[in-house]
Amino acid sequence: MIEFKNVTFGVNDEGTDKEIIHDVSFVIPDRKFVVITGPNGGGKSTIARLIAGIEKPQSGQILMDGEDITQMSVTDRAKKGIGYAFQQPVKFKGIQVFDLIRLASGKKISMTDACQYLSAVGLCARDYINREVNSSLSGGELKRIEIATVLAKASRLSVFDEPEAGIDLWSFQNLIEVFEKMRRDIKDSSILIISHQERILAIADEIIVIKEGRVLEHGVGSEVLPKLMGTDSAVPECKMGMAAKEGEEDDTV
Amino acid sequence: MIQFDEIQKRLLSEVADLHSVPEGAYNIRSNGAALGRASTANIEIIPKEGKSGIDIKIKPGTKNESVHIPVIMTESGLKEAVYNDFFIGEDADVVIVAGCGIDNCGNQDSEHDGIHRFYVGKGAKVKYVEKHYGSGNGTGKRILNPVTEVYMEEDSSMEMEMVQIKGVDDTERVTKSELAKGASLVVHERLMTHGDQRAISTYTVNLNGDGSNADVVSRSVARDNSYQKFDAVITGNAACSGHTECDAIIMDNGRILAVPGLEANSVDAALVHEAAIGKIAGDQIIKLMTLGLTEEEAEEQIINGFLK
Ligand SMILES: Nc1ncnc2c1ncn2[C@@H]1O[C@H](COP(=O)(O)OP(=O)(O)O)[C@@H](O)[C@H]1O
Ligand SMILES: [Mg+2]
Numbered sequence: 177m178i179e180f181k182n183v184t185f186g187v188n189d190e191g192t193d194k195e196i197i198h199d200v201s202f203v204i205p206d207r208k209f210v211v212i213t214g215p216n217g218g219g220k221s222t223i224a225r226l227i228a229g230i231e232k233p234q235s236g237q238i239l240m241d242g243e244d245i246t247q248m249s250v251t252d253r254a255k256k257g258i259g260y261a262f263q264q265p266v267k268f269k270g271i272q273v274f275d276l277i278r279l280a281s282g283k284k285i286s287m288t289d290a291c292q293y294l295s296a297v298g299l300c301a302r303d304y305i306n307r308e309v310n311s312s313l314s315g316g317e318l319k320r321i322e323i324a325t326v327l328a329k330a331s332r333l334s335v336f337d338e339p340e341a342g343i344d345l346w347s348f349q350n351l352i353e354v355f356e357k358m359r360r361d362i363k364d365s366s367i368l369i370i371s372h373q374e375r376i377l378a379i380a381d382e383i384i385v386i387k388e389g390r391v392l393e394h395g396v397g398s399e400v401l402p403k404l405m406g407t408d409s410a411v412p413e414c415k416m417g418m419a420a421k422e423g424e425e426d427d428t429v
Numbered sequence: 430m431i432q433f434d435e436i437q438k439r440l441l442s443e444v445a446d447l448h449s450v451p452e453g454a455y456n457i458r459s460n461g462a463a464l465g466r467a468s469t470a471n472i473e474i475i476p477k478e479g480k481s482g483i484d485i486k487i488k489p490g491t492k493n494e495s496v497h498i499p500v501i502m503t504e505s506g507l508k509e510a511v512y513n514d515f516f517i518g519e520d521a522d523v524v525i526v527a528g529c530g531i532d533n534c535g536n537q538d539s540e541h542d543g544i545h546r547f548y549v550g551k552g553a554k555v556k557y558v559e560k561h562y563g564s565g566n567g568t569g570k571r572i573l574n575p576v577t578e579v580y581m582e583e584d585s586s587m588e589m590e591m592v593q594i595k596g597v598d599d600t601e602r603v604t605k606s607e608l609a610k611g612a613s614l615v616v617h618e619r620l621m622t623h624g625d626q627r628a629i630s631t632y633t634v635n636l637n638g639d640g641s642n643a644d645v646v647s648r649s650v651a652r653d654n655s656y657q658k659f660d661a662v663i664t665g666n667a668a669c670s671g672h673t674e675c676d677a678i679i680m681d682n683g684r685i686l687a688v689p690g691l692e693a694n695s696v697d698a699a700l701v702h703e704a705a706i707g708k709i710a711g712d713q714i715i716k717l718m719t720l721g722l723t724e725e726e727a728e729e730q731i732i733n734g735f736l737k
Contacts, residue, residue, distance in 0.1 A: 228719050254721040266716040269648075269676070270734030279730065280720045329720060 177366070178204040178227060178258075178333055183236035185226060196222050198389045199236070204333065204366050209359045211380035211397070212370045213409040219389040220370045221263050224337050227368070228260040229253040240333075257332030261339060263370075265322040268309045273321055276309055280325040293324040296357075298350035315342040323354070334358075335368045340376070348373075355379065374412045377401050385409060431457070431465040436503050436532050443562040444528030445499040451526075455497040456483055458511070460504045472496055472523075482512035482544075485525075489518030489550065497526045500543065505535020505569050510542040517585075519550040528560040531571040531597070540572035547578065549585040549612075557589045563596025570598040579606035579614065583638065586613040593628065594621045594736065602630045608669075610638030618647040619736045622655035622683070632661040636669035636698065645673040650732050651683030662690035665698025675704040678735060680728075 180202050186195035197219050204210050212220050225231045226238065229250040238246045245253060268276075277290040291301030297320040307313060309321060319342050326334050339355075340348055352375050358367055359379055369376055377383060380397035385404070393400055404410040431450055433441065437459060441447040450457075450465060454472035457464040461481075468474050471491040475484045485496055498513065517523065533539045549555055563571035579587060593600065606614055614634065622628050634643045643663055651657045663671035675687040689702035709731050717727035 230715055230719075250715060250718040251721060251723050254719050258719075260719045262716065266710075266712045268713055268731065268734055270737045271730065272734075275730070275734065276720075279717065279722065282721055325720065 177206050177239075177241050178368075179237075179239040180223075180226075181237040181239065183226060183233045183238065185222060185231060185233045196389050197226070197233070200386075200389070200391055201236075202384055202391055202394055204368055206364050206366055207362055208381045209355075209362065209367045209379060210369070210382045210384065211377050212368065212384045212386055213372055213377060213404065214386040214392065215408060218386045220386050221337055222389075223386065224260060224263075224335050224368075224370060227253075227333070227335055228258055254329075254331075257365075259326045259329040259331030259334040261322045261326040261334075261336045263337035263341065265318040266309075267311055267313075267318065271309050272305075273307050273309055273324075274305050276321065276325050277328045280328040282329070285328075290328070293328045294321070296327060296354055297321075297324045298347045298354075299324070316344060316347065319343055320347070320351075323351075327354075327358075331365065333366050333368060335370075337370045338372075339369065340371060340373050352376065372409055372411045374401075374405075374410045377404065377410050437464075437501055439564070440501040440503070440530030440532060440562065441499055443564075444501070444530040444560045445497055445526050447497065447499065451495070451497040453495040453497070454485070456485075458498070458500045460502055460507060461509050469494065477512060480512055481509060482514070485513065485515045487515070487517045487521050487523055489520055491518065491521040491523060493522060495524040495526065499527065500529040500541055502529070502531045502533075502539050502541060505533050505539060505567055506537030508538070508540040510544065512544045513546070515545065515547045517547065517549045517553045517555055519582075520552045521550065522554040524556045524558070526558045528558070528562070529573055529575075530562045530564075531573070533563070533565040533569045533571050534567040535565075536568045538570040538572055540570075540574070542574040542576070544576045545578070547580065547587070549579065549581045549587055551582045551584060553582075553585045555585075555587045557587065559589070559591050561593040561597050561600065563598065565596075571596060572599045573597050574601045575603070577602075577604045579604070581606065581608045581612035581614065581641075583609045584611040585609075586615075588615045589617070591616065591618045592620075594619065595623075597628070598624075598626050600628045600630075602628075604631070605633045606643070607635045608637060608641040608643065610667075611640040612638060613641065614643040614645075616643075616645040618645075618649070620647065620649040620657065621652070621732070621736060622650075622657055623652045624655060625653070626655040627657075628655070629658045630660065632663075632673070634661075634663045634671065636663065636665045636671055637667060639668040639697075641667065642670045643672070647675045648677070648735060649675070649685070650678045650680065650736065651685050652680040654682045656684045656686075658686045658688070659704075660688040660690070661702075662692065663700055663702075664692040664694065665700050666694045668695060668697035669699070671698070671700045673702045675706075677704075677706040678709055678732065679706060680708065
């Protein structure tokens, strides 16, 4: 369980203080699949970074299972059971896909086991396991490898930041299945996904809408989703082709 | 049967991956004397007269054979210059493993200067691996100044892997090469310096024949107060292609000077250089920390991968 209590966070942008998250409070309970949605620039990724400990709030508290982790380091939070798939996956020189999955799992794992995580995200494991995690991989491939590492980490709370971004429609179907399976196997853990995708929102136990750094809405999925239909916060699958195309263009930059 | 002591064993495994006497031709030099030497039907190793070193003669057409010529030094205060000449016959295809390991527990400097010349015959293929390693906690320095000259005939190819990851206090490496028509040279250098170490690496590649090509790539890490200089000049005198790349990570108070140079003397020469120096990207460290690694463990993984 993760709890935000009156969390405020800002940055210093070229000399002027800019508050991004204003007095935000919410609870992500155990055994729940929670989706955060809302307009771009609303502060969703910033919340994910605050959960992982990459950013520290200026005021307020972050609690994990009741323990105050507000000042806890990224490493300690990861060890305590927070996993985080970045919106923009990080590239490395020389580090291979297998290395990342092995480090994520935190133990010695076999090639076969590592490959299962890749297959789970729709990558032909044999072709990828020894590849370097560098710019020779496309944006969509990096994104799926990022998701695979978080699967391998098997956390108490797994955060996925826009997992659908840059992934083509066909692979998206597989991905939905990955998340549906994660939801079934949730046990005592919790899953937090930042997404605009209707099909992901549709399987949410709870939906939180973040806008301009504030919680606009937080409730049971089936109650919140209908209000979002037809807005940018819930994009139906048939529009994904366009979204994916934009993503592909990003890859070539 | 040659008997190695523990330090010799450790140095040999570091520089040449050797755990016993190698197969094929070899010459093991320890503290200035030959510890063992063997020729084969196709590869002859002959000691030089009047100066230190050996001639390595590889018969034309020799295939899938290897030569190991490791050098180890365990006595403090030794200083030597060794001249090794390799004559690689036409169409031969061989692996040459050199390397020098110095263990200096004393307070006097130990220095090995290896001067290697390669005459690569028409159509011959050579893979050359050279590893440098230093150990021992004496105040005496471990110094290595290798000079490598490569003369490549038509359609020959050579791949050089130069590795110096640990323990060498001071090194000045000079590599020169001349390539005839259709010859191909690939160099991969991997270097890490720490403490107060200094490493200077100078490459001069002359592409003299049409269709010749060279690719000189260096990846390096400078930590603590160490200093590195990478100076690579490719000269294109014909219809050729050349590429040099220096990709370096600096840490602590490390310093790196990269001086890539290109000279085109033919309108058909296509030459490219790239150089990038910077600290480890912050997001790489953060990513690994979100997987549960400490900052130090993350840095170690990033550097290991980078130098792999
Ligand atoms: N380090 C930063 N410096 C300046 N502005 C930032 C920084 N991080 C985030 N922001 C700004 O905060 C707002 C929220 O960003 P983000 O959390 O990425 O939004 P979302 O993920 O909802 O699209 C944006 O306006 C963004 O430009
Ligand atoms: Mg975002």
